[in-house]
Amino acid sequence: MSNNKSTIDFGFSEVPLDEKVKRVKGVFDSVAGNYDIMNDVMSMGVHRIWKRQTIDLSGVRPGHKVLDLAGGTGDLTKAFAKRVGKTGQVVLADINESMVRVGRDRLINEGISGNVDYSITNAEALAFPDNTFDLCTIAFGLRNVTNKDKALEELYRVLKPGGQLMILEFSKVTNPAFAKLYDFYSFNILPKMGKVIADDEASYQYLAESIRMHPDQETLKQMMLNAGFDKAEYINMTQGIVALHRGWKY
């Protein structure tokens, strides 16, 4: 990143490049670094399979316009950019400017450019016209959105007729025995681990709770229908630790 400009071009917006931004970058540099290491270390990591299934089921093709909402450091954006090609377009949108910045740097480093735009956008008020995208995705992001109903309405609005929304998110574990193990892990082991690793037991506890507070499979499906989707369905992955919800606009 160049420091001799007072603003930096950021896709749809210009943001001032001041000391604060540098500070934010500092914080998120460490996040982004960890993120990549995590991906490498996790050769048996299931999150890649969850994402891979999402990509596969999307049916995306050259020329498509894709919105990767709450895109963070751009895992899905990267895969979609390769698939939609020069004639298509992917927008990585996230409410957090620093996440977008780190994501953009990472993708450019990996040679992904030309068909990717970056946008700092709140899911509750998307900065895109109606009927813009063939596909919208939000992976591990909806849980963090305050007004989920509003976000779903917005996603419906920006989808083209015939377009598809895919929501990948933690959900409710279906098998009771597995649920017991999962609960024990999240409420007992995880916070202790958090204490050792990050000296931050409370945040890890909070994470486990926020996952439980997210609407379960059927509730989220109903919320999608209420938001206007003409068809909605879901697939459980890994016993429902995560679910992939899909909604269509006709």
Add this chain to the structure above:
Amino acid sequence: MSADFSRVSIVLAQALEAALNQAMHLDLEEGQALKALPTSVIALQIDPLKTPFYCLLNEQQISVQSHLNGSADASIQGGISDWLALGQDHPNVDVFEFSGDTDLAQRFLKALAAIEIDWEEHLASLTGDLIAFKIGHGVRSYLGLKRRQRDYIEQTIKEYLQFEIEAVPTKSQVQHFNQDVQELSQQLDALEARINQLN
């Protein structure tokens, strides 16, 4: 509730994708033939599998997936043994059926026949993922699981949640950041005051 998707075909698609891209980026004649193909989608139908693999060709980059919105530009159909025989020295490409843009389909199949795919290597790198996923999926009762499998699940969840935690700034990270910003602005105020005193 569940939809019709097969994890195995997704893993195979991933292996095929890795193999094709590797072949393309090795500087061999065969790879160059793949590079020369136009932006398009080619369906590979492997009988008796119900669903085809779709190869998305984009500027020197091939993606493979088992679902496609709309229809492919060209399609190649053959029995599983015909596809496997492609890797042999003198494969018979006449046994395949082509539809759609047949010229494109034939060029693609020729390039495919010419490249050597080390399936073992590509599949091996993916089985770890698949095993991890399957174990999570196949659990009926955790009490009945062997100790090793239980460790495996715990490890998988742990790694996932760690990943998730790293990707989201935690409350304390945000607090630290806010604190940093506050400190910085105080320092700036102090600096400004000192500069003002100089004047």
